[in-house]
Amino acid sequence: AQKVTQAQTEISVVEKEDVTLDCVYETRDTTYYLFWYKQPPSGELVFLIRRNSFDEQNEISGRYSWNFQKSTSSFNFTITASQVVDSAVYFCALSEPPGTSYGKLTFGQGTILTVHP
Amino acid sequence: DTAVSQTPKYLVTQMGNDKSIKCEQNLGHDTMYWYKQDSKKFLKIMFSYNNKELIINETVPNRFSPKSPDKAHLNLHINSLELGDSAVYFCASSQGFEGYGYTFGSGTRLTVV
Numbered sequence: 430a431q432k433v434t435q436a437q438t439e440i441s442v443v444e445k446e447d448v449t450l451d452c453v454y455e456t457r458d459t460t461y462y463l464f465w466y467k468q469p470p471s472g473e474l475v476f477l478i479r480r481n482s483f484d485e486q487n488e489i490s491g492r493y494s495w496n497f498q499k500s501t502s503s504f505n506f507t508i509t510a511s512q513v514v515d516s517a518v519y520f521c522a523l524s525e526p527p528g529t530s531y532g533k534l535t536f537g538q539g540t541i542l543t544v545h546p
Numbered sequence: 547d548t549a550v551s552q553t554p555k556y557l558v559t560q561m562g563n564d565k566s567i568k569c570e571q572n573l574g575h576d577t578m579y580w581y582k583q584d585s586k587k588f589l590k591i592m593f594s595y596n597n598k599e600l601i602i603n604e605t606v607p608n609r610f611s612p613k614s615p616d617k618a619h620l621n622l623h624i625n626s627l628e629l630g631d632s633a634v635y636f637c638a639s640s641q642g643f644e645g646y647g648y649t650f651g652s653g654t655r656l657t658v659v
Contacts, residue, residue: 462645468587474636474650481644518587527643531601532577534648536589 431456431530433523435537442511443545450506450540452521458482463497463504464522464534474520480504511544518542549573552637552651559627560659567622567654569637575649576641577601578620580612583634583653592635595620596643627658 432455442448454463465477478488480497488495492509508515518541522534550571559565571578579602580592594602595614609625620637637651 464645464648466650472634472655473652474638476648476650479645479648520589522589524643524645530643531594531596532579532640532643532645532648533591533594533602534581534589534645535591539587539589 431461431523431525431535433521433535433537435519435521435540437540438538439541439543441543441545444512445510446544447507447509448511448542448544450508450519450521450542452504452506452537454502454504454521454523456502456523456525458525458529460526462524464524465495465504465506466520466522468518468520468539470517477506508542511542513544513546516542516544547572548652550637550639550649550651552635552654554654555652556655556657558657558659561627561629563627564623564625565627565656566624567635567637567656569620569622569651571618571637571639571649571651573639573647573649574641575639575647576617577639577643578614578617579638579640580620580622581636581638581650583636585633589636593620593622624656627656629658632656632658 467475518539521537577596579594593612598614634653640648
């Protein structure tokens with residue numbers, strides 16, 4: 430069965446620091462999809478990235494970057510030069526092959542990030 | 547234009563009541579989901595519909611009954627509400643099962659008193 434672990438329950442940083450949120454997953458399949466979502470204090474779930482298991486290229490989007498390493502089953506998320514607006518709960522999620530999971534997302538426990546001014 | 551909209555945003559009700567939460571998506575997606583977020587922020591899938599057909603039904607009490615009148619709507623009806631049903635319920639949609647465009651609604655905070 431699939432599992433997602435976000436070992437960091439809470440992280441606290443000061444503005445402009447870089448911060449990395451860890452995500453480790455377990456799956457028996459070779460085809461799967463990984464996601465990151467942000468949940469700000471207002472409560473909505475904001476999509477950040479979707480990555481399929483065959484694409485191991487790292488991705489950068491502005492201050493956000495993602496490091497996908499199949500060898501260690503990790504999909505870590507780094508925020509460079511953090512800002513107060515980055516304060517939120519961040520979730521990593523896994524979806525297994527469409528024929529078995531039918532789009533179901535298995536979420537990690539979430540990491541609460543607090544960025545202090 | 548809201549992509550996935552849920553109503554109501556807040557719902558406070560007494561134990562034993564029956565209530566419904568509505569969800570509509572205007573993204574043209576063919577798959578819709580209900581997720582529950584508990585007090586510890588843990589998110590877990592409850593149901594999924596594809597083209598109006600139920601395809602995922604996790605271990606959820608049968609007091610919870612989803613209904614999909616068409617591809618764009620997925621409603622959640624809850625009978626005989628219990629204190630433990632208090633949570634935030636999120637509707638989501640995607641195109642197919644590969645997670646394209648996986649979008650969540652803003653959530654419905656249900657409080658049972």
